[in-house]
Amino acid sequence: MTAGWTRADWERLADELLAAVRPFATPGHALVHLPGPESRSGRWSDGLEGFARTFLLAGFRLAQGDAQDHAEWYAAGLAAGSDPRRAAGRLGPPQNAHTSERWPLPDEIPQARVEAASIALALHESRLWPQLDGRVQEQLVDWLGRMRRVEVPANNWLWFRAIVSAFLRSVGADWAPEDLEEAAARTDEWYVGDGWYTDGAGRNFDYYNGWALHFYPLWLSRISGEPPAERHRERLRRFLEDAQHLVGADGAPLLQGRSLTYRFAMLAPFWTGAIFGCTPLSPGRTRRLANGVVGHFIGAGCRDERGLLPLGWHRAFPAMRQTYSGPGSPYWAAKGFAGLVLAPEHPVWTAGEEPLELEQRDVERVIGPPGWLVSGTRADGIVRVANHGTVHRGPADDPLYARHAYSTHAAPQVGGAPDVALLDEHGRPTPRGAIVTLRVGGRQAVSRLEGERAVTASVLHGPWEVRLVRVAQPCRLRVSGFALAGEGGDGWARRGELTSRVTPLRGFTALGVERLLGTDPFGDPAFVPYAEMDARPGALYAALVTLAREAPGEVELSVGGDAVEIRFPDGELERVELGPELVRDLVGGEGERLGHPLG
Numbered sequence: 001m002t003a004g005w006t007r008a009d010w011e012r013l014a015d016e017l018l019a020a021v022r023p024f025a026t027p028g029h030a031l032v033h034l035p036g037p038e039s040r041s042g043r044w045s046d047g048l049e050g051f052a053r054t055f056l057l058a059g060f061r062l063a064q065g066d067a068q069d070h071a072e073w074y075a076a077g078l079a080a081g082s083d084p085r086r087a088a089g090r091l092g093p094p095q096n097a098h099t100s101e102r103w104p105l106p107d108e109i110p111q112a113r114v115e116a117a118s119i120a121l122a123l124h125e126s127r128l129w130p131q132l133d134g135r136v137q138e139q140l141v142d143w144l145g146r147m148r149r150v151e152v153p154a155n156n157w158l159w160f161r162a163i164v165s166a167f168l169r170s171v172g173a174d175w176a177p178e179d180l181e182e183a184a185a186r187t188d189e190w191y192v193g194d195g196w197y198t199d200g201a202g203r204n205f206d207y208y209n210g211w212a213l214h215f216y217p218l219w220l221s222r223i224s225g226e227p228p229a230e231r232h233r234e235r236l237r238r239f240l241e242d243a244q245h246l247v248g249a250d251g252a253p254l255l256q257g258r259s260l261t262y263r264f265a266m267l268a269p270f271w272t273g274a275i276f277g278c279t280p281l282s283p284g285r286t287r288r289l290a291n292g293v294v295g296h297f298i299g300a301g302c303r304d305e306r307g308l309l310p311l312g313w314h315r316a317f318p319a320m321r322q323t324y325s326g327p328g329s330p331y332w333a334a335k336g337f338a339g340l341v342l343a344p345e346h347p348v349w350t351a352g353e354e355p356l357e358l359e360q361r362d363v364e365r366v367i368g369p370p371g372w373l374v375s376g377t378r379a380d381g382i383v384r385v386a387n388h389g390t391v392h393r394g395p396a397d398d399p400l401y402a403r404h405a406y407s408t409h410a411a412p413q414v415g416g417a418p419d420v421a422l423l424d425e426h427g428r429p430t431p432r433g434a435i436v437t438l439r440v441g442g443r444q445a446v447s448r449l450e451g452e453r454a455v456t457a458s459v460l461h462g463p464w465e466v467r468l469v470r471v472a473q474p475c476r477l478r479v480s481g482f483a484l485a486g487e488g489g490d491g492w493a494r495r496g497e498l499t500s501r502v503t504p505l506r507g508f509t510a511l512g513v514e515r516l517l518g519t520d521p522f523g524d525p526a527f528v529p530y531a532e533m534d535a536r537p538g539a540l541y542a543a544l545v546t547l548a549r550e551a552p553g554e555v556e557l558s559v560g561g562d563a564v565e566i567r568f569p570d571g572e573l574e575r576v577e578l579g580p581e582l583v584r585d586l587v588g589g590e591g592e593r594l595g596h597p598l599g
Helices: 007-024 043-064 067-079 111-126 134-146 156-170 177-190 208-224 230-244 260-275 284-301 329-341 580-588
Strands: 190-191 363-367 372-377 382-387 405-407 420-423 436-442 444-449 452-461 465-470 477-478 485-487 492-495 500-507 510-516 526-537 539-547 555-559 564-569 571-579
Touching: 007 043, 007 284, 007 329, 043 067, 043 111, 043 329, 067 111, 067 134, 111 134, 111 156, 111 208, 111 329, 134 156, 156 177, 156 208, 177 190, 177 208, 190 555, 208 230, 208 260, 208 329, 230 260, 230 363, 230 372, 230 382, 260 284, 260 329, 260 436, 284 329, 284 436, 372 444, 372 452, 382 452, 382 492, 382 539, 420 452, 452 571, 465 477, 477 539, 485 510, 526 539
Parallel strands: none
Antiparallel strands: 363 372, 372 382, 382 405, 420 477, 436 444, 444 452, 452 465, 465 539, 477 526, 485 492, 492 500, 492 526, 500 539, 510 526, 555 564, 564 571
């Protein structure tokens, strides 16, 4: 963890990131064509994204700091990009100063609706608006005005439209109150309790909770000059009680969900809590966490040799991107600099750093809405999550959402198989369907897999997860552990001092390891340890899954009746009740009692 960073260090890093993108800008600075694979929206849109997201970083930098060079550079881009006289023309790199630099319109290319919000937010925070001449202000009002009541998906995109309308109102332009009202109303519908939102209908739990659904409602009040709604403040406060425990002691965030290439954008809700006075964290702990996350990525080489943030996690790894991700997408990391709007004398910049709870003791936590058990261990600083409730609206087997286990120190593999898999006759995982939560509490979580109609339970304590599985039909069953890029053998994988293991506890007859190339953001090759066997309906199977820097120790498991007792190496005892009601879900009757021989 990077300790001791001051506001000056953050300003220096922002300046370095902004300077690095300038060689890739068009002559008028309106489009920033960064190197990397194009998004599905095309190069023109990607150029706007490169401008808008770096302008957001400049906006936070300018809010309290003296950085006139940034102001002048982005003012020129605002004038050129919003100028309708620069007809569409050629969409590739400009050949001379007279080639078009016009931005795509928000009602012309959908991705421009995302970037419009960053431009509006940056205009507000940078204090540039009064410095622009009247013609440029009119151009920007016309360009942003195309966002009013424009069609957007029913998810976090509603806030892009609302933020733009709030900015238009703040400068005396025509705006759409319905944009604000709809965003707030729909977001209330997506609130599922305990500080957690789903991104649109369903159970889409990921970082969009923090860098969008908590961030924008409060920031809208800042743009509007009105007190924030108390429900938004209280929800963020509750969310941060959980979110602080999803970061490793070395600043590594949990690798789960889409858009991970935004990296330290996940700090946005922590800064927002400090800005709006709705955080359970002390100022010193907030800065400790922020310093740790940014320091983690910078120390891991997230900037390339040109000083750019490439598509990837640590280093460049474009395979992890989504189809909407372009070379400018990683600069939503700008949200991780939102704390720069706080004055230099704010306690978050002046207080001494305070350690995270994980640096002082082991952490075990239940996060009910997404169906997560969390276990962080002080000895190695690793956080592990057992997932029994998150379902993405995309493919049911999306490894970013559908795994049973996630961590701050291991990655879901691009295109990887589920970590509880029923294999077909060719040894390939069959589509398993979504996770249906049955119960989550204490150290235990139980869920059912649609499709195969299997029940899985996790008992998570310290570095140990005991994974219990029951299936409804005869099959080849595989339970996999965490993937690590480095080396591996039957039942284990290793990266440096970190080891991933799968240890049979009941029923499994074979250990193996899968070797993968091009799937892991930490490097190549990656190894996925597993245990498997021929399973029969109603019988109980158990394996120990660990990710740790030390040997896992011996876990004892005993089965009797419809209960399982687990004794962990530290002496802790956990009893799991898997009663007949769960068996009925699988086999339509009382089924086999757990104490029967497996045969």
